[in-house]
Amino acid sequence: MRLLEERIRRDGIVRGEDVLKVDSFLNHQMDVELFAEMGKEFKRLFEREEITKILTIEASGIGIACVAAQCFGVPVVFAKKSKTKNIEGDVYTSKVESFTHGRVYDIIVSKKFLGPEDKVLLIDDFLANGAALMGLISLVWESGASLAGAGICIEKAFQPGGERIRNMGVRVESLARVKCMSEETGVEFCKEREV
């Protein structure tokens, strides 16, 4: 999506080899006009699917998930990162092993809000190693809902998450795919056919 790529080029800051800071428009301060355009693009991409729920993970996926949900006319459910060891009650749970943050945590969704009657679109701001997205996919499988695919704002295509998840047969649509980046030269994007 050209608008997002241009914004990343203009306002994104590369840190080291593999961290892209986009906190001025995506995951700290949020540009809701840009979000509206991204929401429309997710709707265009998944138009043929009869989505009943959008599922994301706290915290920074929630904003874009809400804007996208308005385009689809469906509710958003966000998986909560659970701090308690004893998870009880009627929840689906899954483990996320984040390499970026070097920790393991549980994510939970109440059984009240996801079930076999649902068709789910996953939405998140970043796809890197794919740990968070993998956790969400497990929750959907556990719930018996069907999975339409995942809509991602920024995929770091030089990290393995996207390929890993596509190889599982899950449709992943990323609005900007970063091929490589460096502090000196900035960000280079994949051409559209380089999926």
Ligand code: G4P
């Ligand atoms: P991982 O396995 O390396 O942890 O990668 P994953 O794709 O699951 O992403 C994990 C988290 O790291 C996500 O946030 C994602 O937003 C964030 N992330 C990964 N790469 C980058 C990057 O280059 N820049 C920025 N700004 N964030 C990145 P999270 O754990 O879900 O936490 P939250 O920020 O949503 O609260």
